[in-house]
Amino acid sequence: MDWRQRCATAELAGMRPGAEVLVAGWVHRHRHHGGLVFFDLRDRSGLVQVVVHPENPHFALAAALHPEWVVQVRGELHQRDQARVNPKIATGQVEIVPSELTVLAEAAPLPISPADEGEVEESLRLRHRYLDLRRPQMQRNLELRHQALQVARRHLAEQGFWEVQTPSLSRSTPEGARDFLVPSRLAKGRFYALPQSPQLYKQLLMVAGVERYFQVVHCFRDEDLRADRQLEFVQIDIEQSFVDRDDIIRLGESLALTLAREVAGWQLEEPIPRLTYREAMEAYGTDHPDLRFGMPIMNLTPEALAGTVPFLAEAARQGERVAALASPRPLSRKEIDALSLAAGVDLGSLSLAEGKAGGSLGRFFDGPLAQSWGAGEGVLLVAHGPGDVFLEKMGALRLRLGREAGLIPSGAHQFVWITDFPLLEWNGEDSRWQAVHHPFTAPLDEDLERIEESPGDVRSKQYDLVLDGFEVAGGSIRIHQRPLQERIFAQIGLSKEEAQEKFQFLLEAFRYGAPPHGGIAFGFDRLVMLMAGMTTIREVIAFPLLSSGADPLTGAPSQVTAAQLAELGLVVELADPLPRPPVS
RNA sequence: GGAGGCGUGGUGUAGUUGGUUAACAUAACGCCCUGUCACGGCGUAGAUCACGGGUUCGAGUCCCGUCGCCUCCGCCA
Numbered sequence: 001m002d003w004r005q006r007c008a009t010a011e012l013a014g015m016r017p018g019a020e021v022l023v024a025g026w027v028h029r030h031r032h033h034g035g036l037v038f039f040d041l042r043d044r045s046g047l048v049q050v051v052v053h054p055e056n057p058h059f060a061l062a063a064a065l066h067p068e069w070v071v072q073v074r075g076e077l078h079q080r081d082q083a084r085v086n087p088k089i090a091t092g093q094v095e096i097v098p099s100e101l102t103v104l105a106e107a108a109p110l111p112i113s114p115a116d117e118g119e120v121e122e123s124l125r126l127r128h129r130y131l132d133l134r135r136p137q138m139q140r141n142l143e144l145r146h147q148a149l150q151v152a153r154r155h156l157a158e159q160g161f162w163e164v165q166t167p168s169l170s171r172s173t174p175e176g177a178r179d180f181l182v183p184s185r186l187a188k189g190r191f192y193a194l195p196q197s198p199q200l201y202k203q204l205l206m207v208a209g210v211e212r213y214f215q216v217v218h219c220f221r222d223e224d225l226r227a228d229r230q231l232e233f234v235q236i237d238i239e240q241s242f243v244d245r246d247d248i249i250r251l252g253e254s255l256a257l258t259l260a261r262e263v264a265g266w267q268l269e270e271p272i273p274r275l276t277y278r279e280a281m282e283a284y285g286t287d288h289p290d291l292r293f294g295m296p297i298m299n300l301t302p303e304a305l306a307g308t309v310p311f312l313a314e315a316a317r318q319g320e321r322v323a324a325l326a327s328p329r330p331l332s333r334k335e336i337d338a339l340s341l342a343a344g345v346d347l348g349s350l351s352l353a354e355g356k357a358g359g360s361l362g363r364f365f366d367g368p369l370a371q372s373w374g375a376g377e378g379v380l381l382v383a384h385g386p387g388d389v390f391l392e393k394m395g396a397l398r399l400r401l402g403r404e405a406g407l408i409p410s411g412a413h414q415f416v417w418i419t420d421f422p423l424l425e426w427n428g429e430d431s432r433w434q435a436v437h438h439p440f441t442a443p444l445d446e447d448l449e450r451i452e453e454s455p456g457d458v459r460s461k462q463y464d465l466v467l468d469g470f471e472v473a474g475g476s477i478r479i480h481q482r483p484l485q486e487r488i489f490a491q492i493g494l495s496k497e498e499a500q501e502k503f504q505f506l507l508e509a510f511r512y513g514a515p516p517h518g519g520i521a522f523g524f525d526r527l528v529m530l531m532a533g534m535t536t537i538r539e540v541i542a543f544p545l546l547s548s549g550a551d552p553l554t555g556a557p558s559q560v561t562a563a564q565l566a567e568l569g570l571v572v573e574l575a576d577p578l579p580r581p582p583v584s
Numbered sequence: 585g586g587a588g589g590c591g592u593g594g595u596g597u598a599g600u601u602g603g604u605u606a607a608c609a610u611a612a613c614g615c616c617c618u619g620u621c622a623c624g625g626c627g628u629a630g631a632u633c634a635c636g637g638g639u640u641c642g643a644g645u646c647c648c649g650u651c652g653c654c655u656c657c658g659c660c661a
Contacts, residue, residue, distance in 0.1 A: 033624085034617035049621065067611085086621055109612055111594060116610075117622085118596055123653055176661040196661080223660040396657095438661045536654095547654070 001072075010045030013091045017079035021096065023048060024072040024104065026134065027065050028115050037062040040089075041073060041096075042114075044139060049086070049095040050075070058101035067115060068107035068134075074100035122538070127552040129543055141540045145528045148263045149216060152236050152522075155258050159251070161212040161238065166201035168194055168218070173502055176438065177221035180231075188569030194220035197521060199438060200506055202239040203478060206517040207509045211241045216524070225547040227536040228470060228526055232545075238475070239519030245461045245477050249274075249417060252465055252473055252520045256415060256527075264531035266413050272465070276420040281388055285395020287421070290469030291414040293407035297394045298324040298374065300382070309348070309364045315384035322384040323394050324350075328405050329378050336360075336381065343397040345383040345390065350375045399469070413530070416466045420444065423451075423460035424491060432493040437462040439488055440506075441476040442518075448484075455491050461518065472527045475520030482510050 005022045012021060025043035032038075037052040037059065050073055052062035065071065075098035086092035111127075112120050114134035125132040132138060153163065172179045172193035179193040195201075197219050205213045215237045222231060236255075240248065253272050260266040273291075280289050283296040300322040305313040312322050330351060331339070340347045349359035352375040357365035359379060373380060381401075385393065402408060423443050424433040433455050435441060443451060447458040461477035479485045485507070489499040499507065525537040538544040545551050565572060 029621070029623090031620050031623050032617085033620065036618040036620075038620055038623085040621070047621095051619080054618075081619090084619060084621095088621080092621085109594070113595075113611070115622085116595075118610085120595065121591090121653070124595080177659085199661090221660060224658085226660085227655070229660065435661055441661090546652095548652080 006072075008045035009041060009043050009048040009091055012048050012077060012094055012096075015077055015094075017077055017094065019077045020074065020099075021077050022072070022074045023096065025070070026114070027067055027069045027071060030065050030067060032063055037065075039065055041071065042134075046091060046136075047089050048091040049089075050098055050101075051078075051095045052098060052101075056098065058098055061101055061103070062098070065103070066107060067113065068110055068131075069103055070105040070107070072100070072102045072104055073098045123546055123552050126538075126544065126546060129553050133542065138539070141528075141532050141534065142542065144263060144532050145540050148259055148524070148528050148531065151259055151262050152255060152524075153216070155255055156214045156236075156238065159212070161214040161240075162210060163215055164205055164210060164213050165215060166195070166198040166205075166217070170195050170201075173200070177223050180220045180222050183568040183570055185568055196221050197235060198237055199440070200503070202237060202519060203440065203506060203514075203517065204509055206239055206241045206478075207512065207514045209241075209515075211515075213240070213519075214238045225545065225549060227538075228529070230525070230537060230541065230544055231549055233537070234524040236522040236524050237519070238521065239517060241515040241517040243477070243516070243518055245419070245463065245518070248475060248477070248518050248520050249419075249463055252463075252475070252522075253417075255522070256465060256467075256473065259527065259531070260413070260415075264413075266531075268413060268415060272415040272417055274417040274419055277418055277422065277459075278420065280416075280418050281391050281395075285391040285393070285398060286469075287418050287464065288466045288469055288471045289395070289416065290399060290402070290408070291416050291466075292409065292412045292468055293402045295326060295328075295398055295402055295407065297391065297398060298326070300324060300373075304373075308369065309361055309382075312348075312382065312384055320384045320386050321390050322382070323391070324373070324380050324382045325394060325398055325401060326374055326376075326380055327378040327401050328407065331379050331381075333360075336379075339381070339397060339400070342400070343383075343393050345385055345393050345397070348382045350380040350382060351378070352376055413468055418464045418466060419462075420459045421462040421464070422456065423447075423458040423462075423488075424455045426456060433491050435488075435492055436460065437474070437476050439492055439494070440478045440485070442479045442484075443488075451487055451491060463520070465520075465522075467527070467530055470526050470530060471523065472530070473520050473522040475518065477516070477518035480510065480514040480516050482507065485510070 006024055007021055009023055009025065012023070015021065023041055023043065025041045028040040028042035028047055030039045035054050039050050039062065040047045041050055052059050056062070073096055075096040078095050078097050080093060080095055110131060112124060112131055114131055133142065157163070169182060169192040172181065172191065177196050179196065181191040181193055184190045184192060198215060198217055202213055217235050217237050218232055219235050220232050223229070225231065238251070240251065256272070257268060257270060260268055277287055280287055282299060285297055300312070300316070302313065302316040305316050305322060316322050331349070336347050336349055348361040350361045350365060350370055350373065351358040352367065352370045355367040357367055357370035357375065361382060381397070383394065384390070422436050423441060425436050427434045437460060442461045444459045444461060450458050463475060464471050465473035479488065486496070486499070525541060528540040529537045532540055534540055543551070543553065550557070
C-alpha cells in the first residue's frame with residue numbers, strides 16, 4: 001500500500017471528475033437501498049459520499065459495512081447530476097465509485113456515536129473521549145487550538161521572544177493555590193511541587209539576560225474545578241526585560257488581537273479599552289466585567305437620595321452604598337423576590353408607567369422624580385449594602401439580568417484591560433495582608449510611600465485582560481530591587497527568615513543585577529474556548545477531567561501498590577480505604 | 585464545606601393527582617427497498633427506572649439517606 005496516494009476528502013471538491021483517487025477513513029453513515037449502497041466516508045478533513053452499484057464487485061462488502069469501520073476506497077471521482085448535488089457538504093458536487101474497497105478495521109457497536117449530533121452526558125463522552133473527539137465539532141475545536149498555538153508562537157518569535165522550557169518538578173512555594181506534590185524517592189519525606197505557573201523561573205530568566213521569554217506551559221493548581229477551570233491548564237507565559245506597564249499591555253494586546261483576527265476571524269476595536277479596577281468594581285461589580293452589554297450599576301449618592309426613600313437615605317448616611325440596576329423589561333414581584341434571594345440583597349423596585357411611579361418604592365416618588373432616576377420601560381432594582389461585597393452582588397445580578405434579557409448580542413466580543421489593582425488585600429481569616437496578584441508585583445510609583453502607612457490603598461502595576469467576562473490574561477511589572485521586595489514581604493507578614501527560606505534563590509539572584517522586567521500569562525484554554533464559541537474549557541481540551549477531578553477514561557486518580565508507596569517512604573491513612581471508586 | 589439541577593433499554597428523552605404489560609426516537613440484530621445523503625418500510629431483541637431504606641393493598645412517581653454528573657458560592661496569588 002502506498003499511502004502517499006491517499007488524499008483528504010476535502011481535496012476532492014477541487015479535483016477534476018474522472019480522476020482516480022484513494023481515500024481512507026471511517027464509515028460515517030451508511031445508506032442501504034437494497035439495490036444500491038451509499039456510505040459517507042469521514043476523515044479529518046470532512047466527508048465524501050461513496051456510491052456502490054449492484055454490478056460493482058464490491059457491492060456485497062459495501063452492503064455489509066457498519067458505522068465507524070475503517071475503510072480504504074480507491075475509485076473514480078464522479079461529478080454528480082445537478083439534482084443529486086448535496087449542498088450541505090463540501091464535497092457534495094462529487095462522489096466516489098469504488099474500484100477497490102478494503103476494510104482496514106471493523107468496529108464494535110458504539111456506546112456513543114460520532115455521527116450523532118445530539119447531546120450526550122459529559123462523563124460518558126469523556127469515558128469514550130476517542131469517539132467523542134471524532135465528532136466534527138470536536139475536530140474543529142482541536143484544529144482551532146492548534147492554529148492558536150501556531151499563531152501565538154509565530155507572533156512572539158517574530159518579536160524576538162525565545163521559547164524557553166522550565167521544570168515541572170519544582171519546589172513548593174507559599175501563597176496562592178494549593179500545590180500538587182510529588183514525593184521524592186531519592187530524598188524520602190521530601191516533595192517536589194508541580195508549578196502553579198513558572199513565575200519564579202521566568203523572573204530568573206530575566207536575571208539570566210534572556211530579555212524576552214515565552215513558553216506554552218502546563219500549570220497545576222489543586223483547587224476545585226469549574227466550567228472554566230481544570231486542575232491542569234495551559235498558559236502562554238511571557239516575560240520581558242526593560243519594560244514598563246504599557247509595554248507589556250501593548251505586547252499582550254497585539255497578541256490577543258492577532259489571535260482574535262487570525263484564528264477566530266474577529267475584527268475588534270483597537271485599542272482595547274481600559275478600566276481601572278476601581279472603575280470596573282463601581283460600574284460592574286467585578287474585576288472581569290462582560291462589556292458586551294451595558295446596564296452599569298448606578299451609584300445613588302446621599303444627595304440623590306435626599307427626600308426620597310427614607311431607609312435608603314439612612315443607609316447611605318450610615319456609609320453604605322446604595323445602587324440601582326435598570327432591568328430592560330418589567331419584572332413580577334415573584335421574579336424580584338427570586339432575584340433578591342439569588343443575589344443576596346433586598347431589592348426594591350421602581351417603575352414608571354403612564355407618568356406614575358410604581359413598584360415597591362413607588363410610593364416615595366412622583367413621576368418626574370422617578371424619571372430623573374432613570375425609571376422607564378423596565379424596572380429599576382434598588383438595593384443597599386456595605387462596600388465592595390455589595391457591589392459584587394450587584395455585579396452578579398447585572399450579569400444575570402443581562403443574560404436573561406438577551407442583551408448579549410450573538411457574535412459580539414469585547415476585550416477590556418483592567419489596571420490599577422490594589423497591591424494588597426486584607427485576609428480576615430489569617431489577620432494579615434496578602435498579595436492580590438503575587439508578592440513580586442510592583443506597586444505604582446506614586447503609591448510607594450503608602451506601603452507602610454496605608455497598605456490597602458496601594459495600587460499595583462498589575463493588569464488583567466478580560467474577554468466577554470472571562471479573565472484571559474494577567475500579569476504585572478515585577479519588583480526588581482531587593483529593598484522594595486523586602487518592604488512588601490514585611491507587609492504580608494513574611495519574616496526575613498521565612499522569605500529567605502522560601503525565596504532564597506530568587507532574592508539571591510536579585511543581588512547580582514536584576515533588570516526591570518514584567519510579563520503576562522494568557523489562560524490559553526479559556527481564550528480558545530471563547531474563540532471556539534464553547535461554554536466550558538473541557539470542549540477545547542483533548543482529555544479533560546470531570547469536575548470531581550477524576551478521569552473516567554484512565555481511571556485517574558488511582559490507588560498505587562504498597563510497593564510503590566514503600567519505595568517513596570509513604571504510608572496512606574484513610575478512614576475509608578476507598579473514598580472514591582473510579583467512574584465506570 | 586455549602587446551594588441548586590439532573591440520574592428511566594447502548595444513547596437521548598416521555599411517563600399527569602401513586603394504579604394493568606414502563607412509552608417514543610435513535611443505535612443494534614433480521615428481512616425488504618436502484619439516487620439516498622439525519623434515507624425509508626416491516627419485524628426482533630434490549631430496562632433490577634443510580635443505589636439503600638421507608639410510607640402504601642400498590643412506588644419510575646411520595647418521604648429519608650447514599651452515590652454519581654453538571655452549574656454556582658466558598659476556593660482559584
